Amino acid sequence: MRSHALFIICFLSVVLSLQNGHAEVPRRLPFTRPEAVGMDAGRLAFIDFVVQRGLERNSMPGAVVLVGYQGKIVFLKAFGDRQLKPEKIAMTTDTLFDMASLTKPVATATSVMQLVERGKIKLSDPVSKYIPEFAANGKQDVTVYQLLTHQGGLIPDNSMKDYRDGPEQAMERIYALKLYYEPGTRFAYTDVGFILLAEIVKRVTGQTVHEYSSKNIFQPLGMKETGYLPGAELRKRAATTQQREKRWMQGEVHDPRAYALGGVAGHAGLFSTAEDLAVYAQALLKQGTYGGAQILKPATVDIMTRDYPVVDVIRGLGWDKLSRYSSNRGDLFSRQAFGHGGFTGTSMWIDPAQGLFVIFLSNRVHPDGKGSINSLAGRIGTIAAAAINDRVQPQTGGAAVSGDKLEVLTGIDVLRQQQFKPLKGLRIGLITNHTGVSRDGKSTVQLLQAAPGVHLKTLFSPEHGFAGKLDVAKIDDSTDQKTGLKIFSLYGKTRTPTPESLQDLDVLVFDIQDIGTRFYTYISTMGNAMRAAKKQGIKFIVLDRPNPINGVDFAGPVLEEGSQSFVGYHRIPVRHGMTAGELARMFNEELKINVDLQVIPLKNWKRDMYYDETGLTWVNPSPNMRNLNEAVLYPGIGLLETTNLSVGRGTDTPFEWIGAPWLDGMKLARQLNRSGLSGVRFVPVQFTPESSKFSGELCGGVNFIITDRGQFQSVRTGLEVAHQLRLLFPDQWETKSFNRLLGNQRVFDAVVAGQSVFAIQALSQQELAEFAVRRAKFLLY
Template sequence: MTRWLVLLLALSAALPAFARVPEPRALQRIAGIVEDEIGAGHLPGAVVEIGGADGVYYRAAYGEREVRPEHLPMTADTIFDLASLTKVVATTTAVMQLVEQGRLDLDAPAARYWPGFAENGKAAISLRQLLTHYSGLPADLDLSHQWVGRAAARERILSVRPSDPPGTAFRYSDINFEVLGELVERVSGEPLERYCRTHIFAPLGMRDTGFLPPPSPRIAPTVSGRQGAVHDPSAWRMGGVAGHAGVFSTADDLARFARMLLAGGTLNGVRVLSPASVEAMTLPQSPTGQVRLRGLGWDIGAPFASDRDTLAPVGAYGHTGYTGTSLWIDPVSRLYVILLSNRVHPDGGGDAGPLRDRVAEALGAALGPLSDADIAAARPALARYASARQVVETGLDVLAEQGFAPLRGLRVGLITNQTGIDRKGRRNIDLLRAAPGVRLVALFSPEHGLSGTLDEKVASGAEPSSGLPVYSLYGDTRRPSDAMLAGIDALVFDIQDAGARFYTYGTTLAYAMEAAARKGIPIWVLDRPDPITGATVQGPLLDAERTSFTGYWPIPVRPGMTLGELAGFYNREAAIHADLHVVPMRGYARRDWFDDTGLAWVNPSPNLRSLRQTALYPGVGMIEGANVSVGRGTDSPFEQVGAPWIDARQLSQYLAARRMPGASFSPVSFRPDSGPYHGQTCQGVRITLSDRNTLDSPALGVELAAALHRLYPKAFKLDDTLGGIGSAAVVAAIRSGADPHAIVARWQDDLGAFRARRAPYLLY
């Protein structure tokens, strides 16, 4: 069931028009719950609204709008200070609209749009990190000094330093959204309040929603009777308009917003967001390995169901506000829950948390447990969603669409292999040969040859269908020679990478760039996805003195870069100075795994036969140089590790006790038909990838090396892992018996510095 819940969340914009309608009599419990909370002094009054895509199931107002000697009852049309609901209703929505228009890039540093923001260690902070609260910034601006106005707030934002490296720790921060609000204004050219009114609230018919509301007796006051002025102290000092707080609204207006999200970004024929944006906002976007699930702006929780405590915390999404407000939406049940209160009235106390929890419990009881029938009802939509998903266009697709115009009139040498196909499965060789004005005169193949099937030294030869010469870059030489480049006006590189430092295609690219620079000819790199996501940077950096064919430059095991991005990085960092032209992909997002792209999987090499194996490869590959089999010559390469001298049960029990996030271990026996133990029975462990987003694969490599050294110190040749691990300090730490967790912690500062160095070269 958990697997289906994850899939159902991904279908938030594509689910069929069924809803889990709560039992009306069960909802009547809510009245007693709210009155209990008012009686306990937790809030003076509240409005509760529960509905779905096609209507309202429950709406009621309770208690008092304002504490006065004369009774002033709460009404369903009361206008509330939404506090931090501003972050999702206004700022996140505005940001995603600008992303759709190509005016903002989620994975770009915020400093691209606000250059001054780069000051004081903030240059690498991306929009995605701001939206998910993984920026490392403090919780709020310093309010101990007197300051007033937007200009003063901007000065304080620029002076702030991150408390943690970006992407490493969750910290809920108002500053994140103050920055995002500033970016909306800078990019759109409109004040935040006008942008949101024009592009979000007015199109949705949210007539009572906006910043700086006009005076009205319908506005619920907050502390000390403040009515119509934002309660948040930073937003108040900023004049009532900020990206983190300041919007006022009613339950009915928020219901219109919720129905828009349930309908995939559209309400009454008016589109405010694309289905893809709704999906991005409401799917987990937290950095890999982080346990706090955040969408873009939104928090993520379990679906509305009586058994929600046993369900995966992925299904519903929502947000709360300090003043006692909340909005939660469940695409599984097709329901929303709005709870609005002014719990800080009259004296700044109060607590809306118990009310939220009790209302959620009452709704779950009214709905009952999530049934298999509910899940099954979404399966047809899954097929529709999968078929409708946009296929990423690789650099080859983009250049082919242009008719290979930049290459016309040139004699071209193509560096490629079996992965060089377009989204329709056509070979780049054939496309280039048919391109008008382009002369394809030579081919170059990397390790494993043009067919990608060889696990040995590769000879040069000829391509059978065209007769073109094929120069091997994994034979007598690994660099294009002057003789190979004779008569060539331009090189084109088009190969699918595996995302690990020691995978040799990146080095072949760098060597080709060096050769092109030497000969004064341009080189085009047709970009393709990092199959294990370009958002994750993990593992120790290669020691500077250990560069080789399996490690061209001191980068981490998982650099989190496409080959096009690495080309730009190498060109400047290694001072290659090639005439480099990268053709970026279209429709690619950094956090995409290969199976998110819609592209056909082609084995990039003989022993990477699935995305699952490719995800494990950066970890298991770290120890491959030692005297172990990693499953080459079996049906499960890189999913098992063994040797004749290993006790399978002992090793699996030891590793299982380490509780490695994202992976589990079981004993295995296998007989490889290649590798160091060809034909011999190996005992060892099978590695099951249980959560690819949680797994830190280089940390897995350290765990494997440390376990083998600890259990079999005389048999295991730890020094032979240095080529894969790449860091003498890490190998020394393993030898000393250091805990793998401590070893992994030691390289985090290096990763932070690398992320900052890589940031200028990121294309997506």
């Protein structure tokens, strides 16, 4: 009877929670034995040893360590004491800690990124758009992105004198601060920047960062022990820090500026427990979702936690990145890892590639502020990562790594499954070439012509012609010998369908394999055709195809306004990480084309797939794009083609090497191999092109050998080659046309000036971050 009654009570509670709008979010991650998820319990036991050593050395009075792996807590333990004075109190796993600077990413940056996601804030916006008073003293151009990455020209900490007259006056004095350095020219970790970010949250939402983060982050995740200004019950189990005004701080913010601002600030003031933080960490590992509650979209988590070169360091948006702390954590964390620490002795690191997070919480400032835990927290992270049996490597793609045998279907395959219903009764113009084939090798032309109720009237072809074999400057109209249909060339007298060619058509269909690079002209042909379809009042349909070099990675400078051309159709980066269908959606909205657009999506394609993981047959998209290896190299190596270099056209391996009669390949290869580029090696070669640039001339050069596709960065490699050419051959290498494909004057000037690749990449990061936000709304997969 008791069990029956208990069931009734539980059932009613679930019904009531559903009536209130959502089911109860689980508050805690489940526990499991390490062995159950493939971790070595013996290795994890080393954590006890290193923490005990820390206690013996007075690094901190006590600590709580939590390790999460594959959605489970595999280690949770309390050590030492949470208070030594005025009396000793033992540490417990539910101890509440002052997060200090962990406030920055967990509360403030997450709040800002939610508002970015919702279109309320733009990363590239000046701070003065939201806080007009901040424009004083030359700060009018400091951006939200620069605050998130600590390069906004602000002093690390302004004087405590600025806070003596209360929060309102303190904020006025912060707005009036002078620049500490020129924004964007250096990295300087600053609390002031995050105080301002919290103020932006307040100006946009009407809520303090305390109110906003509680309502929109912590409550949805069921983090009932996380927030600012903890209540009396929580304060009772808070770790004591130091003395202030002759009292021990317990559940009271330690940071003096946050305290002066009433305990609520963007840089400090948050309190939490290890198990609550584990929920937040797991939500980020699960792409923004935990227990049915979504705090960020997957694309936003990626935007927030990816690598952003910032002058001389790598940052996330609000997060530290592993490159800054590699000496502490070694090689066992993946390059995707991100985390942060706090002055009071807190640390959290999250590794998406391994499904791992490590939380170390202490009150190292108790009782006298002399404790130190940085190296200790780093060692614990290394131990946790080392405990993973059969080490998980960062994935380079879905199907090949996981063993899944997904049958990826292209847009034409899906259309075929739909029995061509979207085209029934319509008169069709098809923009295609030899790449327009189904999974079983039948051409889209053949399939549409044979489809009942479908009226294929006209064909259009892009650069390289209908058969994809021409490498000439101009291609004339022609006739398809198999069907007798007229082929209008979109790479001849015109690059846009004419009103005459669209006469008597109801729809234009686009089916061409793109290569994932901005200056590959098939996407420009698509954009031009969309505009023509709009003018003619006809529909536009894209039969989508995979991005062959994956749909996750994007890189390189974003095309600057005013540089648009046929090899730079829209303001996207060199490597865009989108499919043709997704780009069509972006073009349609951002360029205000407003054509009646439909995308027939891929089926079973995952964004992290390279083309060889799709099971689709490779068809050379153009005469000099002969394999996937060349496609992977193309975004970076193709950039160099407008200079006085051969990129291998006229040889059997275009884009797999570069050279020129004046180039010393041995010297260049030596410097490139010393440059620290990941996933690639460089071999000096000699070759003689049979056609194209330097035809018949012996060229010294370098062959590119990709050793790890998951680590290789094509655009960075191309920029490093340009950098070394500028240093080694300043008189021989001609740079005057290099910006034609690069499409960004600031980046071009930096290359010519001989700046480091890190500094060159840093110039593009704000625009790349903004592109990531723009891109997210158009993604289909």
